Amino acid sequence: MSTWKSFGSTQGGIQRSRRSAVCRWSCGAAALVMIAALPVAGQDAAAQIKAEEERLQQSLKDKPVSYPGDPNVNAKVGDSLKAALQAQSKGQLYLSLEELSQITDFVYGAWTAADKAEAVKSGLPAFEAEWEKISASVTALDQKAQERRSNDAPAAVLALSETAQGKTIPLLEGGRGFAVSTTPMDGVFNVGEAQGEAEFAVFCATLHFPRKGRAYPLRSLMPEIETFQEKTNAAFQPPRSIDLHTLFMSLNSALKQARELDATKCYSGALFQYLYAVGYYGMLDAAPLDSSQQSALKSALAAARQRLDTSQRDDSIAELFLEKAESQVAHVDGSAPSADDWRIAKVISDQVLPAYFALDKPLAAQQRGPGRAIDVTLVRWPYS
């Protein structure tokens, strides 16, 4: 199955599946990219996103990234960045911003791994020294992002920012865990990713992005998340638990992030991750589309577009998913959508968007069980 998060081929191929990242880049260069991206007075969000993506594009030319086992990774990241720019030029700003967040995470990881490879060669004490430095910088960035985050921004921007912030500290601590458990080199990639997430959250906070209409009625989704987790656990049965193992991992990871964001009252991020979980779940059973189904889907997407365009409410999270579906079935480069592209778009149209609109109801009174008796705890890598 192709990647639901549609990070081109890059995400599926390189994202966090290999822990022994030994890449090339300079962390110093990484910092420069975002520093340069401070907002220019009068720039709107579209221009800011474009400027940031172009700066990153230039930086990748100057300092290519590499990744063990994938000689084409720099080209793939470049393609993803190009796709992000194309989305931006088509006015799909939320989609473009999401792609930027994924690229930033990976590129910072690769840069940092390359930059720190020599420094951490001597072992754990050297890693700890580097970790302390980066940790201080990441913590400061994280704080800055929290202080600057505006609740008047569109929910989709908040969702991306909250998701990035939610990942920052686990990546930082997880990187340390890898360094201790395996080798120092194994940890630096994740530490770099943490910096990338923090930088991205700060970038989101600088965006001049006015919210359209009244706010979406965000609330805790914990009851829905719990129910969905039950449903997911029940679905984890052979042969799907074996054949679609990676999809289950993504599904559980999205649910986990939703739960964590919800617990910290980051309800935009929680909703966004919950909808991703709905999408992953939908992909478990998504069948290929024949031509008549493809036509019907196009009509459904057009209707959804009209509904969102005329909405007097901030439905930007739904907008992001709709942009994603639209980009799946109408490639910017004119190439034909793959079978998986159609399936993803269909799941968004039939399951994710309806789930979004169903969640704008107030929380129903919950029936309480007889009370918690025990915990079953799974310790896991958070993002796969």
Added chain:
Amino acid sequence: MAKYPGRVTFVSENFGTSKLAERFGVKGYPAVFVDDVLVACPRDFGYFREVIGTGRYAPWQNADNQAKFKADLSHMVDLILAGKKDEALHEAAPASGALKEIAALPKFNLNDLSGRPLTAEQVASRVVLVEFWATWCPPCRSTLDWLGELKRKYGDSLAILALAVESPEDKIRSAASTLSPDLHVAITDAATAEAFGNITSVPTMFLFDRSGKTVRVFYGAPPDLHEQAEKALHSLLE
């Protein structure tokens, strides 16, 4: 979870920050706990630097192994819900670091931090506690301090070996300088870790009787570790 409506909460913790994992010295992932009983660790799944295919649920992408894990987890939940934690702990033990159980104090040949030889023969005919620890493991520190107290209490009838794993020597020496001088502190080599059943998590503590027979293995640092260990020691030494 659906089998236990309202009685079981699913909790997901992150590798790197999980307090439970830290307490049990589990360095990799995935790990599964029922309350504070470790029921499966990375080795069981053949993950995280382990050889795929060697764990009891490995390879994970196999229907029988997934079914076995579900059955085992369900069994552990049943035991703990029924208040049979001791039974659960007994059954869970192999899931932790020392997968290969050892029947007796194995041969080893180390030097203590002063360079003096430290062998199994030297501690023969005494009750022996062997603690595997690491400088980066906070729960190990409190356990080491407590071992000093035990040594003071039981004197020569008890030999205590504190064997450090995967830690920088300067940090080991620094930590050891604050410990009871009556503990035998040494840096473990690979052969010794293997001889004790291939230690992969800390703290792990072995208790051997005077004949060298394994009496008990304690994994991690559960809240009642000291109580449990002292109870076992009492039966051997009093």
